[in-house]
Amino acid sequence: MAEILVVDDDTDIAAALVDLLELDGHRVRSASSGVEGLARLREQLVDLVLVDVEMPQLDGPGMADAMLRDDRGLEHIPLILVSGVDDLAAVARRVGTPYHLAKPFAFDTLARMVERALREKVPPLRARPSPDAMR
Amino acid sequence: MRMMRKTRTPRSVRRVVGAYLLLLAAVAALASVALAVSATRLYRLTDDLSQIADSLGQAVELENALSAHAASRSAADRDVHARKIARLLKDIEGSVGSEAEHDATRLVHVAVDAYLARPVAETADAHTAAAAQADAEAALIEYRRLRAASVREATFRARRWDDAAIIGALAIVAFAAGVVVAASRWLTRDCVRPIEALDAAIERYVAGDRRATAAEEGPRELRSIARRFNQLAAALQRLERRRAAFVGGVAHDLRGPLAALRMSVEVLSPARAQNVDARRAEQTRERIGRQIDRMERMLWDLLDASRIEAGILELHVEENVDLRALCRSVHEMFEGASPLHELRIRVEGNVTTRCDPARMEQVLLNLVSNAIKYSPNGGVIDIAADDEGDSVVLSVSDHGVGIAAEDQARLFQPFQRAGLSGEGIPGVGLGLFVVKSIVDAHGGAITLESTLGAGSTFRVRLPKARAGVAVSPASPELPASPAEVPVVAH
Numbered sequence: 001m002a003e004i005l006v007v008d009d010d011t012d013i014a015a016a017l018v019d020l021l022e023l024d025g026h027r028v029r030s031a032s033s034g035v036e037g038l039a040r041l042r043e044q045l046v047d048l049v050l051v052d053v054e055m056p057q058l059d060g061p062g063m064a065d066a067m068l069r070d071d072r073g074l075e076h077i078p079l080i081l082v083s084g085v086d087d088l089a090a091v092a093r094r095v096g097t098p099y100h101l102a103k104p105f106a107f108d109t110l111a112r113m114v115e116r117a118l119r120e121k122v123p124p125l126r127a128r129p130s131p132d133a134m135r
Numbered sequence: 136m137r138m139m140r141k142t143r144t145p146r147s148v149r150r151v152v153g154a155y156l157l158l159l160a161a162v163a164a165l166a167s168v169a170l171a172v173s174a175t176r177l178y179r180l181t182d183d184l185s186q187i188a189d190s191l192g193q194a195v196e197l198e199n200a201l202s203a204h205a206a207s208r209s210a211a212d213r214d215v216h217a218r219k220i221a222r223l224l225k226d227i228e229g230s231v232g233s234e235a236e237h238d239a240t241r242l243v244h245v246a247v248d249a250y251l252a253r254p255v256a257e258t259a260d261a262h263t264a265a266a267a268q269a270d271a272e273a274a275l276i277e278y279r280r281l282r283a284a285s286v287r288e289a290t291f292r293a294r295r296w297d298d299a300a301i302i303g304a305l306a307i308v309a310f311a312a313g314v315v316v317a318a319s320r321w322l323t324r325d326c327v328r329p330i331e332a333l334d335a336a337i338e339r340y341v342a343g344d345r346r347a348t349a350a351e352e353g354p355r356e357l358r359s360i361a362r363r364f365n366q367l368a369a370a371l372q373r374l375e376r377r378r379a380a381f382v383g384g385v386a387h388d389l390r391g392p393l394a395a396l397r398m399s400v401e402v403l404s405p406a407r408a409q410n411v412d413a414r415r416a417e418q419t420r421e422r423i424g425r426q427i428d429r430m431e432r433m434l435w436d437l438l439d440a441s442r443i444e445a446g447i448l449e450l451h452v453e454e455n456v457d458l459r460a461l462c463r464s465v466h467e468m469f470e471g472a473s474p475l476h477e478l479r480i481r482v483e484g485n486v487t488t489r490c491d492p493a494r495m496e497q498v499l500l501n502l503v504s505n506a507i508k509y510s511p512n513g514g515v516i517d518i519a520a521d522d523e524g525d526s527v528v529l530s531v532s533d534h535g536v537g538i539a540a541e542d543q544a545r546l547f548q549p550f551q552r553a554g555l556s557g558e559g560i561p562g563v564g565l566g567l568f569v570v571k572s573i574v575d576a577h578g579g580a581i582t583l584e585s586t587l588g589a590g591s592t593f594r595v596r597l598p599k600a601r602a603g604v605a606v607s608p609a610s611p612e613l614p615a616s617p618a619e620v621p622v623v624a625h
Contacts, residue, residue, distance in 0.1 A: 009508075009511055010391050010395065012391075012392075012395040012399075012422050012425060012426060013391060013394050013395045013398070015418070015422065016394075016395050016398035016399050016401075016402065016419070016422060017398060019398075019402050019415060019419065020398055020401060020402060023402070023407050023410050023411070032511045032512075033511045033512070036511075036512065055511075056508070056509060056511060056536050057511070057536040084387050084390030084391060084394075085387070086383070086387075102390075103390040103391065103393070103394040104390050104393040104394035104396075104397050105394065105397075106397065106401075107397070107398055107401040
């Protein structure tokens with residue numbers, strides 16, 4: 001029973017995910033771009049975000065970046081990266097989240113990962129650049 | 136041998152082989168000339184010797200004739216002998232000899248003449264006749280002595296020539312052997328080894344080492360062959376990479392519909408049946424249908440793209456196709472497909488043209504679904520057809536996210552995907568590649584105008600007159616340069 005946000009530019013995938021997660025008892029909202037996703041988060045914080053990698057305008061890692069730099073609590077939200085790209089593990093490492101799933105997946109697999117993420121609550125970890133490195 | 140290192144421009148095979156043949160021919164000529172010279176020399180000597188032998192014989196005969204003349208009793212006898220003596224004298228004088236021998240011959244002549252001039256009467260001075268005869272004989276002996284000396288000299292010269300000829304022959308053989316060894320080493324290095332190296336490189340490539348290259352060395356033609364082989368191998372590798380990217384792209388694009396399909400089926404599973412109401416079930420079934428449509432479109436795009444790559448895309452061109460009707464039918468197809476978007480049509484002028492209607496519908500469909508994808512927040516999408524005199528222009532505009540200038544050219548190439556993290560466009564897929572190919576095949580052109588954040592407009596210009604340039608077969612020199620599509624970016 002958690003608040004979940006699904007972000008994917010493929011509306012069919014987003015809708016199907018919403019359906020399945022709602023049927024599992026969660027409260028789910030969706031967004032079709034990184035920008036829209038951030039807007040939703042600013043309206044209301046959630047317990048978990050499922051985000052696609054490849055999206056126009058602002059992609060998954062971009063959105064994760066924005067969340068990390070935010071200081072209204074967005075940086076504590078665990079992320080599950082969902083995508084069809086080949087090197088998803090590498091992308092997940094860069095973003096700093098341990099949760100990722102390659103499309104197409106069985107819903108069981110996703111459900112287990114959702115449950116795990118909600119239980120462990122590990123937010124994306126990324127080394128903050130030191131002030132020296134910024135120069 | 137080092138002096139023939141290849142720092143100058145490569146010679147051709149003809150010249151290399153020709154040079155070596157010329158060298159060998161020169162050696163052979165040298166040997167022949169030496170042989171001829173020796174033979175001529177020895178022949179001359181032999182000739183000399185036989186002449187000397189002849190003249191010695193004649194001198195003896197002359198002596199005998201003189202004696203016979205002196206001993207003859209009658210004038211008739213003496214006449215006969217005198218004529219013989221005269222003839223022999225002439226022969227002796229005719230034979231070639233040294234200065235000394237010519238002098239001796241003259242002396243003989245004088246002495247014989249003196250002897251013949253002596254009167255031979257009984258009353259004559261017998262003593263004087265005998266003395267004259269003795270003089271003549273003495274002159275002959277001197278002559279013979281000199282001739283004998285010539286023989287010895289000639290023999291000596293002949294032996295010297297013989298030795299010289301042997302030494303010369305040995306020298307020429309040694310020299311020829313040296314030349315042959317050097318020539319074969321040079322030829323091996325200049326021609327044979329480069330050929331073997333080239334053969335080995337090709338062998339390695341065929342055996343599977345796709346990075347085997349041939350060294351460009353040896354005569355000009357061989358370098359050219361090696362270079363072309365390397366180019367071919369590189370082009371093949373590019374082609375293979377292109378194919379791999381293609382297949383990878385297809386696989387990537389299929390994941391979306393497959394994921395949506397799998398989850399939709401999951402929704403309809405019996406375990407959830409009691410929680411799924413009729414509306415949700417209906418939506419899910421529609422979703423399933425849409426995924427199937429998507430995959431079917433991908434399949435057709437894939438077939439088209441592969442035909443385009445093979446150069447066998449065919450158009451079924453019709454005359455007087457009304458693009459207004461085309462726009463309307465596409466508009467209907469998208470009716471209700473996306474509630475966020477409003478599709479508008481605008482048609483100006485006479486927009487009938489010669490084209491393949493099914494393919495142009497495909498083009499419009501593709502452009503409209505692209506417009507929808509690039510305006511995820513909804514908005515207006517304008518479909519327009521304009522009459523511009525000698526051509527018609529179809530355009531599709533959206534007010535969505537726009538496309539960055541550096542990404543625009545890549546849109547029209549198959550499966551060009553930029554990197555991640557906001558670097559570019561997700562899943563370009565095949566759609567626009569196929570669209571461009573169809574437009575090109577009509578003899579038309581497609582342009583893109585786009586501003587990041589404001590939207591994009593795709594314009595397809597079709598000439599009303601004779602259309603149809605067949606799509607050219609893909610050569611190994613493709614991939615096409617990004618500069619093929621004119622882009623107008625603000």
